[in-house]
Structure formats: C-alpha cells, structure tokens
Amino acid sequence: MDEKVGVYVCHCGTNIAGTVDVEEVATWSGEQPNVAVARDYKFMCSSLGQELVEQDIKELGLTRVVVAACSPHMHEKTFRGACERAGLNPYLFEMANIREFDSWVTDDREAATHKAKSLIKGAIERVVHHQPLEPLPVEINPNTLVVGGGIAGISAALELADGGFHVYLVEREPSIGGHMAQLDKTFPTLDCSACILTPRMFDVGQHPNITLLSYSEVEKVDGYVGDFTATVRKKARYVNEELCTGCGICVEKCPQSVVDDVFEAGLGQRKVVYTPFPQAVPNYPVIDRENCIYFQRGKCKACEIFCPTEAIDFEQQDELIEIEVGCIILATGYDPFDARRIARYGYGQMANVFTSLEFERMVNAAGPTEGRIVLRDGETQPESIAIIHCVGSRDQNYNEYCSKVCCMYSLKFAHLVHERLPNAEVYNFYIDIRSAGKRYEEFYQRVLAEGANLIRGRAAEVTDVARLPDEEGKLIVQAEDTLIGQQRRIPVDMVVLSIGIQARHDATEVAQIFGLGCDFDGFFIERHPKLDPVFTMTEGISIVGTCQGPMDIPDSVAQGAAAAARVMSMITQGTVMMEPVRASINADQCSGCRICNNLCPYNAIVFHEDDEVSEVITALCQGCGSCVAACPSGAITGAHFTDEQLISQVVGVLWDVRQPELVPAEEG
Amino acid sequence: MSESFEPVIVGFLCNWCSYRAADLAGTARIHYAPNMRPIRVMCSARVEPQFVIKALREGADGVMIAGCHPGECHYVDGNIKALRRYELLKRMLRQWGVEEERVQLVWAAASEGIVLAAAVDRMTEELRALGPLRWGETVISGNGHEQALEEAPAAEEA
Incomplete structure (x- = not known):
C-alpha cells in the first residue's frame, strides 16, 4: 500500500513538549514508511495548527493524517473537521494520545518520548488501513421526553414547550414539584419556595405543548437518538382524571390517616386518598392502595360515596403507554442522606433530633406545625438549637463529596430561627463555610451579624447523657472547636442534622433503562465535566439537576434550560449525523x-x-x-475498528520489540 | 537485560470507561509506569483472542484488557462477553505455558483514573518480576507447553 501520511506532533504549550522531545519524535516520524511529512507545532488545535494540516493535504496530496496531541475525546472532532475542509474524508484521520496517556502521567523524558513514538507508530500503521466513511443521517422526532418533574425537569419542559415543541413530562409522584416544593424559603434571597415554584408548576399543567404523566414511571426505552420509544407505566390512581374536578371532598371524607414520609418527610400525616400538597399539579388525588381500608378489608368506599362526579374507580388498572420521542432529558433528582446511618447523632433514637428536611417542613407555614418551631411534642418552643453541617457529606465513611447546598440552607435555618424565635440561641457546627455563589457570602455575613454562633468543628456526637447540672434534660452536642483548640459540650433543646444530597437509591437501574453510566457515588455521568455537562455519552439523552451531582436551584434551572436548548438545536437541524462506526x-x-x-x-x-x-x-x-x-x-x-486496523495498530505500537525471527521479512 | 528489564504491555481500553479512566489519570496528573501502550476499542467485547495472541507473538510481554465494571457496560453487557472470552483464552495460554499474569482483565469506570493507573503499575511490577515473555522459546518451541504438562499432569488435554 502506498499512502501519504502526514504526522503532526503537538507541543500543547509545555503540556506535551515539557516531557516529550517533540522535535525528536517528529523527525523520527518523518522517517517511517508511508509518512510523507512530519511536523511539530506549538498548538495543533489552534486555527494555525489546523491550517497547517489543511495546507499539507492540499499541497502535498496527503491521503492520511495522524495528529499526536491530546485525547481523541478532546479534539478528534476538530481535526476531522480540518481534514474535511481540505477535501479529505474525515475518517482517514487518526489521533495519537500523547498527552493524557503519556506526557501527563510520567516525568521520565526518555520513556515518555519513546512511548510517544510507539503510540504514533501504532496510529500510522492503523491509519493506512482506514476506509473513507460517511456519517449516518438520522431524523429527529421533534417530541421530547422529560423524566422527573422537579425544578430541573420543569424548567427543561417549559423551555421546550414555549419554543413550540411537544414534551412528555413523566413524574413518579402524584404531583410535580420535586424537593423544591417541600422547602420553605430559598437562600440567599429568602424567596418563598412555593411562591416561585407553583406558578411554573401551574404553567406545566396548563401548557398545550406538555403532556403531563404524573404517578408514572418509564419502564423501558428502545431505539436511538431521533427515534426513541419509551414505555411508561401510568400507575392506577383509582381516580378517573376525566371526571375528577379536584374538589377535595374525598380527601376530607377519608377516615384513614397515615404518616406522610414523602412530602412531609415523616413530620406530618396525610389521608389515604390524597394530593401531596394543596397546590399539587395535577390536582387529582391518588388512593394509596396499601393503606386503603377498602383495599384491605373490602369495606368503606367513603370517597366513592361522597364524590360528586363519580370519579373514584376502584377497578382502575395500571396503564402502559408507548411514547415516541427524538430526545430524552433525565431530571430524576436526588435522595436525601439517611441520617439514621450515623448512629452517634441519634436521629431516630432521640426525639428532638430532626433532619433538615423535617425542619424545612416545620418552618413552612403550610407544614404540619404551621410554621411554628417546636420540639417533637408539638408544643414546646426550643430555647437553643444546634445545626450540624455536613451530615453524611465530606466524610470518607459516607459520601466523600460536598453536597454543596447544606452550608447555605443551614445558615438560612439560623436566620429563620432568629426570625421566629428571637430569644433562641443557634449554634452551627461546620467544617468550612462554603458560600460560593452570587450573594451567598453576603448572606453568610448577614447571618453572622444576626448573632448566630458558628463553631468550627465537626460534631463528634449528640447525646442525652448529662455530665453537668445545666445539661440535664438537654441534648448535648460534643465537638472540638478547632478555632480555639478545645473540646466543647453545648447543651441544646433541638438538634437539626443538615443531611446531604445523594444519588437516588435506584439510580443504577434507571441508568440501565436509559443506557447511561453512573459514577462511583451513583450520579449519572455527563459527556464532559466542563464542556458538555448536560449531554451524556448516549446520543440524544441529557441529564439535568441533581441526578448529575449535588447542585442548588439556580444551577438546576440553568441545566434544565441548557438541555432544552441543546435539544431544540437538534430538532431544528432536523437530522443529526451519527458516527458510522457500525x-x-x-x-x-x-x-x-x-x-x-x-x-x-x-x-x-x-x-x-x-x-x-x-x-x-x-x-x-x-x-x-x-x-x-x-x-x-x-x-x-x-467499520473503523476492523481486524486489519486493530492488528496493524498492535504491530505498530510494538515497533521496537518485535521479534524479527517470527515476522515475515517484507514488513517494515 | 534482566537487570533493567522493562516489560511492554499492550492495553485494549474500551472507549467509554477505561479509556476515559486513562484520560482522567492524565488530567489528574496521576503518575504511573509508562509501560502500557494503549489501543482504543469501542467495547472490551471487541477484543478478539487473536489480538491478544498477536500482541504477545509480536513481542509484548503482557496484554491488558480494560472495560467498564460489570453492570456498567455502555453496551449493556459487552464486558461480560469479554470476561467469558478472557476465561477461555486464559485456559489456552496456560496450556502454552504463558503465565497468568501476562494477560489481565481490568475493570475501571470513567471516574477511576486512579484504579487504572494502579492496575498498570501493578501489572508492570508483576511482569518485571516474571521477565520477558520469549514467545519463540515458550510457545513456538513448545517448552512452555511441556512445562505446563509437567506442572499439571492431571490437566492433560487431548
């Protein structure tokens, strides 16, 4: 075979040239069979670098191109583009990764230079066997599936729907709203969460371009970008949505109440036929089959008797719906960390230890205590409250990462306590205060000025065993105050554990349904952590909000909108080009x-x-x-990974150690 | 040569997990032995036994096949197919007298740059201890085969 290969060795500033002798490598490359030209250049990805390739293709008639630079995941597209502009089929190009795989992982200049030669030799041997390929055009169905109706999913759905495209929004719970609907105030502006969220929820419910499937789950996804078929299970509500007016009489008449572990975080109760909260969208109630007296004992039907529109339907069955869409946006959210896992903080054992989510419901005027901050007895106002940051976060035993929102909401709690109980003392136990964000630091300063006691030190334990007279009947938080270098015991009436954000317990199963990857902590993996944070490796599927990693409301909203924009760009293109690796x-x-x-x-x-x-x-x-x-x-x-190409690459990377007596003489 | 013997390892890295793990090791500047020469495949299931044998025959002292963790394969279960093939290949190589350490299957998620780097370091150490493969003597001349038979007479194959 006679090919004219151009080899380009990138310095990447000093990133490669600092460890690899690029001039030597380029000279050596130029001496290899089939190589017509070999050059080294400071930044191959710059427009000048790309022009170098284009010029050589045109002037020297190169038939193949090898660029030795960074990872193909970084710049393969860039150089394929350069080849295409110069009239060379973009698949007649190969990249040798001499940065991530070489110069960045060793200090040994000699070894790095030698390894670079091996990787380049492998690429040269491979590229001569490349075939010209054409990308496959795929038509994009303009409908989109959004999974998860929290603020991230809502924001993605509304952007798309306002842009004129149809959206199917699937939500597992009876109402959209997600965790944001549970919150009281939002930091740092102290906007009432429901006040800013519910108009958007209402918009979703009313939007002509949004088909809302609440109390539903995606069971299966088939197909590929542009043409996905999702099978959605619409769980039986036992309420006919066509007939229900959302009047709420059934809820009122239902004789059975149970603890609401979901919306009220276990702090309050709900009826067995219920809407999670008054502003729920859609506003049709759901009958909780497991706790319903009729389903258990065959008697009751109070809801059916009193329903003025005969909307209660005990015979209703789950429904399987098939939806055809072009793109999918996942916004499946997070699970709060289970505070019971840290036994030394006593959650579940000592009544007056609360989780942050319980506290959110408590301070919420629409919550079980109507906004009064009280102990578990429902009456006594605490005189002192300890707020323990980083519960389950920044801890090698639980989650190593920072949950990002806890510092700020813990400071918000301190503020709300001061507002509601001006005489109460608040102690925040923190490791560091992470208040990076617009007006976040200012909010921290404000809370400090309001008189919160911030104690720098991870709380060691919460105990009710008193050692001193003033600790009697109190919860004692023990911590090392690292600023004064002393152990401190602070007796308080109430402890709030600032629990972190975790990947959903079923994130791996969801990832499998959609063909995604999960990282070690269970969060879905984005295509690129910096440059492509909402797309995934699976073409046509995006991830937004906390299913991707801990983030706060503005970040989730921004991601939702970003994914919507990406999807809209694909829809308006009409077709996308797929890799012909088939x-x-x-x-x-x-x-x-x-x-x-x-x-x-x-x-x-x-x-x-x-x-x-x-x-x-x-x-x-x-x-x-x-x-x-x-x-x-x-x-x-x-295609593009043929036996011939891969075996040639194997032979190429072994250029220096090949066993001459075993090799037919004619090869080079 | 034995004193400063540096093994050459050919690595087949799957595009989605292990290649990205190696990318991450680079981005995070995790230093590891420069002995592995990586080749990208879309999935570890693409690695044919003949690629491994070819690499060993052509002078590699070892071959690493790296894929996503079981259950995390980008192509559902390609890594399981790779695992099955690897088990059979290992059995064959054992009969030829090729030490087990020379062909290794590694799982590394895209987030596990450190895992991949450690695997390369470990394998390099193991191969340094084993010395060069000498395919000609071991496999072609059949020395390895005889040795394998001596060591495990019960495992004689037809």
Whole structure:
C-alpha cells in the first residue's frame, strides 16, 4: 500500500513538549514508511495548527493524517473537521494520545518520548488501513421526553414547550414539584419556595405543548437518538382524571390517616386518598392502595360515596403507554442522606433530633406545625438549637463529596430561627463555610451579624447523657472547636442534622433503562465535566439537576434550560449525523450460524430464513463490535475498528520489540 | 537485560470507561509506569483472542484488557462477553505455558483514573518480576507447553 501520511506532533504549550522531545519524535516520524511529512507545532488545535494540516493535504496530496496531541475525546472532532475542509474524508484521520496517556502521567523524558513514538507508530500503521466513511443521517422526532418533574425537569419542559415543541413530562409522584416544593424559603434571597415554584408548576399543567404523566414511571426505552420509544407505566390512581374536578371532598371524607414520609418527610400525616400538597399539579388525588381500608378489608368506599362526579374507580388498572420521542432529558433528582446511618447523632433514637428536611417542613407555614418551631411534642418552643453541617457529606465513611447546598440552607435555618424565635440561641457546627455563589457570602455575613454562633468543628456526637447540672434534660452536642483548640459540650433543646444530597437509591437501574453510566457515588455521568455537562455519552439523552451531582436551584434551572436548548438545536437541524462506526455482515461469507443474533445487546441483527444469512440493521447498531469479535467466519466487519486496523495498530505500537525471527521479512 | 528489564504491555481500553479512566489519570496528573501502550476499542467485547495472541507473538510481554465494571457496560453487557472470552483464552495460554499474569482483565469506570493507573503499575511490577515473555522459546518451541504438562499432569488435554 502506498499512502501519504502526514504526522503532526503537538507541543500543547509545555503540556506535551515539557516531557516529550517533540522535535525528536517528529523527525523520527518523518522517517517511517508511508509518512510523507512530519511536523511539530506549538498548538495543533489552534486555527494555525489546523491550517497547517489543511495546507499539507492540499499541497502535498496527503491521503492520511495522524495528529499526536491530546485525547481523541478532546479534539478528534476538530481535526476531522480540518481534514474535511481540505477535501479529505474525515475518517482517514487518526489521533495519537500523547498527552493524557503519556506526557501527563510520567516525568521520565526518555520513556515518555519513546512511548510517544510507539503510540504514533501504532496510529500510522492503523491509519493506512482506514476506509473513507460517511456519517449516518438520522431524523429527529421533534417530541421530547422529560423524566422527573422537579425544578430541573420543569424548567427543561417549559423551555421546550414555549419554543413550540411537544414534551412528555413523566413524574413518579402524584404531583410535580420535586424537593423544591417541600422547602420553605430559598437562600440567599429568602424567596418563598412555593411562591416561585407553583406558578411554573401551574404553567406545566396548563401548557398545550406538555403532556403531563404524573404517578408514572418509564419502564423501558428502545431505539436511538431521533427515534426513541419509551414505555411508561401510568400507575392506577383509582381516580378517573376525566371526571375528577379536584374538589377535595374525598380527601376530607377519608377516615384513614397515615404518616406522610414523602412530602412531609415523616413530620406530618396525610389521608389515604390524597394530593401531596394543596397546590399539587395535577390536582387529582391518588388512593394509596396499601393503606386503603377498602383495599384491605373490602369495606368503606367513603370517597366513592361522597364524590360528586363519580370519579373514584376502584377497578382502575395500571396503564402502559408507548411514547415516541427524538430526545430524552433525565431530571430524576436526588435522595436525601439517611441520617439514621450515623448512629452517634441519634436521629431516630432521640426525639428532638430532626433532619433538615423535617425542619424545612416545620418552618413552612403550610407544614404540619404551621410554621411554628417546636420540639417533637408539638408544643414546646426550643430555647437553643444546634445545626450540624455536613451530615453524611465530606466524610470518607459516607459520601466523600460536598453536597454543596447544606452550608447555605443551614445558615438560612439560623436566620429563620432568629426570625421566629428571637430569644433562641443557634449554634452551627461546620467544617468550612462554603458560600460560593452570587450573594451567598453576603448572606453568610448577614447571618453572622444576626448573632448566630458558628463553631468550627465537626460534631463528634449528640447525646442525652448529662455530665453537668445545666445539661440535664438537654441534648448535648460534643465537638472540638478547632478555632480555639478545645473540646466543647453545648447543651441544646433541638438538634437539626443538615443531611446531604445523594444519588437516588435506584439510580443504577434507571441508568440501565436509559443506557447511561453512573459514577462511583451513583450520579449519572455527563459527556464532559466542563464542556458538555448536560449531554451524556448516549446520543440524544441529557441529564439535568441533581441526578448529575449535588447542585442548588439556580444551577438546576440553568441545566434544565441548557438541555432544552441543546435539544431544540437538534430538532431544528432536523437530522443529526451519527458516527458510522457500525457493523455490517458480508452475506457471501455468512454461514448462517446465528451466533451473532443473540450476542447483540440491541437486537440489531436479523436472520433471513430464506437466504439463511444474518443482517445488521444499521440504524439500531451501536457499534460495540461484540458480533465482529465473535463471528467464526469473519463475515462481520466493524467499520473503523476492523481486524486489519486493530492488528496493524498492535504491530505498530510494538515497533521496537518485535521479534524479527517470527515476522515475515517484507514488513517494515 | 534482566537487570533493567522493562516489560511492554499492550492495553485494549474500551472507549467509554477505561479509556476515559486513562484520560482522567492524565488530567489528574496521576503518575504511573509508562509501560502500557494503549489501543482504543469501542467495547472490551471487541477484543478478539487473536489480538491478544498477536500482541504477545509480536513481542509484548503482557496484554491488558480494560472495560467498564460489570453492570456498567455502555453496551449493556459487552464486558461480560469479554470476561467469558478472557476465561477461555486464559485456559489456552496456560496450556502454552504463558503465565497468568501476562494477560489481565481490568475493570475501571470513567471516574477511576486512579484504579487504572494502579492496575498498570501493578501489572508492570508483576511482569518485571516474571521477565520477558520469549514467545519463540515458550510457545513456538513448545517448552512452555511441556512445562505446563509437567506442572499439571492431571490437566492433560487431548
């Protein structure tokens, strides 16, 4: 084969050139067979660097290009573009990753230079076997599925719907609103959470472009970007939505109450037929089958008897709905950290230890105590309150990461206590105060000025065993005050544990349904942590809000809108170009053994009974190569990852250690 | 050579997890042995036994196949397919007298740059201790095969 390969070695400033002898590598590359030109340049990704490639393609008639620089995940697209502009098929290009894989992971200049040569040699050997490929155009269905109706999902759905595109919003709970609906005030502006959220919820409920599927869950997703089919289970509400007017008489008449673990965080009660909160959207109630007297004992039906529109339907069944969409936005949110896991803080054992979510409900005027800050007895006002930050966060035993919102809401609590109970003492036990954000630091200063006692030190324990007379009958928080270097015991009436944000308990199962990856903490992985924070590796699926990582309300809203913008850009393009990395079967070579049929995770291989051969449905193939590796007849080719290309690369990277006596003499 | 023997390892890294783990190791400036020469594949299930054998035959002292953790495969269960193939391949290599440490399967999530770096370091150490593979003597001349038979006479194959 006679190819004219151009090799370009990037300095990346000193990122590569600091460790790899780039001039030496370029000179050496120029001496390799098939290489027509080899250059080194300060920044290959700059427009001048790209022009260098384009110019050489045009003037020297290069037929292949190798750029040795950073990871292909960073700049493969950039250089493919340069090739295309110069008239070379973009797939006749290969990247050698000599930054992330080489110069950044060793200080040994000699070894790094040698490794760079190996990686480049592998790329040269591979690229000569590359085939020109054409990206596959895929039409985009203009409908979008948004999963999760918290503030992130709401914001994404509204942006899309206002832009004129149809949205299916699927929410697991009976109402949209998410965690934000539970909160009282929001930091640092102290806006009432419900006041700013409920208008948006209402907009979602009324929007002609939004189909709201509450009390529903996505069970299955098939297809690929542009053409997904989602199967949604609409759980039986036992209330006919067509007939229900949301008058609430059923709720009033229901004789059975249970503790509300979801919306009221266990602090209050709800009826068995219920709407989670008065401003719920949609406003149809749900019958909680597990606790309903009728479902348990076959008697009662009080709701049915009193319903003026005969909307109660005990015979209702779950419904499976198929939705066809082009893109999917996941906004599945978070779980609060389970405070019981840290036994030394006594949650669940000592009555007056509360979680931050319980406290949110308590200070909320619409909550179970109507906004009064009281002990578990429901009457006594505390004279002193300890707020313990970082519960379950920044802790190697639980979650190593910072939950990002706890410092600010803990300071907000201190403020709210001062506002409601001016004579109460508040003690915040913190590790560091993380108040990075617009007007967050100012809010911290304000709370300090209001007289909150901030004690720097992680609380060691909360106990009710008194050692001193003034500790009798109190909860004692023990902590090392690291600013004065002393152990302190602070007796208080109430303790609030600022629990962190965790990935949903079922995040891995959800990730599997949508074909995403989860990181070690269970949060979904974004395509790029900095440059592509809302898209995922799975084409057409975005992640927004706290399912991606801890974040506060403005960040969640921004992400929702960002994903909507990305989706709209895809919809308005009409088609997207997909990587042509796909398998194909040579019918003449196929023996019809059908081994590949069952291997394909996407059922993309069909068997033609009449010809007794298998065929890959290109649109369904995701390009993993399982079938290519397994075909006993070698009839399947994985485009851009062919046997020939990969074996040549293997031979290339081993240029310096190849065993001469085993190798046919003609190869170079 | 034995004193300053530096093994050469060919690494097959899956595009979604382990390649990104290696990218992350770089971005985080985690230093590890420069002995592994990585090759990108879309999925660990793409790695055919013949690629591994080819690499060993061509002079590599070891081969690392790296994929996503079981249950986290970008292609549902490609890594499980890789695992099955790897177990069979290992059995064959054992019969040829190729030490087990020379072909390793590693799981590294995209967030686990440190895991991948540690695996490369560990494997490099192990291969330094083992010395060069010498494919010609071990496999072609059949010395390794005889040795394998001596060590495990019960495991004789037809």
